[in-house]
Amino acid sequence: MKILVLGGTAWLGRTVAREALRRGHDVTCLARGSAPAPDGATFVRADRDEDDGLAPVSGADWDAVVDVSRQPGQVRRAVRDLRTAHYVFVSTGNVYAAFDALEQDEDSPQRAPLDGDVMEDMETYGEAKVACETAVLGSGATATVIRSGLIGGPGDWSGRTGYWPWRFAHPVADEVVVPDDPDFPTAMVDVRDLAAWVVTLVEDRTGGVFNATGATTRLGDVLALAAEVGGSGATPRPVPLDRLTELGIDNWMGPASLPLWISDPEWRGFATLDTTRAREAGLVLRPLRETLTDALAFEESRPEGDERRAGLTDVDERRVLDATG
Structure with a gap:
């Protein structure tokens, strides 16, 4: 098949392109060129923010287009300019209007679409993705929308899925700071499993809207699994939620944060999704241990200066341990 990946040089898009190449497909990656395309792919340098940015590929007929953009204008121009039999758009669970319930399905209420072509900041990420979905579903091609949950595994630049095995592998004491909320519901999808399923959806030309996590x-x-993967023998030290707040520890992502966890009860179901449709359509997941193990290997291989965007530094870890001992 002749597949166009809009992106194809960053984490998920690159993994999709590599999987499609592995299966013998003809893959073209269109991107600005901040990173190289996978070996074997045709690379087209272009700026999707330009109105004619897709001109280099708009004259071809594509069996499928795979798009991961968060900018509605980019997606609208792709729908307008590209000729394809099948459009796969990777969206997000952030499109849903509320997160107090666990495992909501694809028919749950959504946010209003972003009014405009440009998402200015992450505060409107969900609304922007709704606008992108609307464009794709109205494209006239067979369309697949994948509402992904947290993507994890090797290459997770944010560190959300690699932090915990890394911290247990590199403790500053014999205990590791964790939130005292062991029943908090988490979920993640390995980037390799998501990418493999994207290619399968392309091959089968499967249309529809699917949650994926x-x-x-x-x-x-x-x-507990992260501690086993880390292998240091360090054990968790649960810290009450109000004490973490007093000490300036945030949740989910960002400086001085504890990943995979959100303290606000109205967001307790944020990470979870009902994936019945996706599993029926062929989504296959590897064991969580493998994802955490490979995320740890990625953390260990980070180049100097490439710092994760989640978790506690050694200084913050020691500060919390000293304050709660």
Whole structure:
């Protein structure tokens, strides 16, 4: 098949392109060129923010287009300018209007679409993706929309899925700071499993809207597995939620944060999704241990200066341990 990946040089898009190449497809990656395309792919340098940015590929007939953009204008121009039999758009669970319930399905209420072509900041990420979905579903081609949960595994630049095995592998003491909320519901999908499923959807030309993430798993169970993967023998030190707040520790992502966890009860179901449709359509997930093991290997291989965007530094870890001992 002749597949155009809009992107194809960053994490998920690159993994999709590599999987499609592995299966023998003809892959073209269109991107600005901040990173190289996978070996074997045709690379087209272009700026999708330009109105005619897709001109280099708009004259071809594509069997499928795979798009991961968060900018509605980019997606609208792609729908307008590209000739394809099948359009796969990777969206997000952030499109849903509320997150107080666990494992909501694809028919749950959504946010209003972003009014405009440009998402200015992450505060409107969900609304921007809704606008992108609307464009794709109205394209006239067979369309697939994948509402992904947290993507994890090797290459996770954010560190959300690699932090816990890394911290247990590199403790500053014999205990590791964790939130005292072991029943918090977590879920993640390995980037390689998501990419493989994207290519399968392309090959089968499967249309529809699908949630995609891993099995709902207690935070306490994830931490126990991360400790085993880390292998240092350090054990968790649960810290009450109000004490973490007093000490300036945030949740989910960002400086001085504890990943995979959100303290606000209205967001308790944020990470979880009902994936019945996706599993029926061929989504296959590897064991969580493998994802955490390979995320740790990625963390260990980070080049100097490439710092994760989640978790506690050694200084913050020691500060919390000293304050709660």
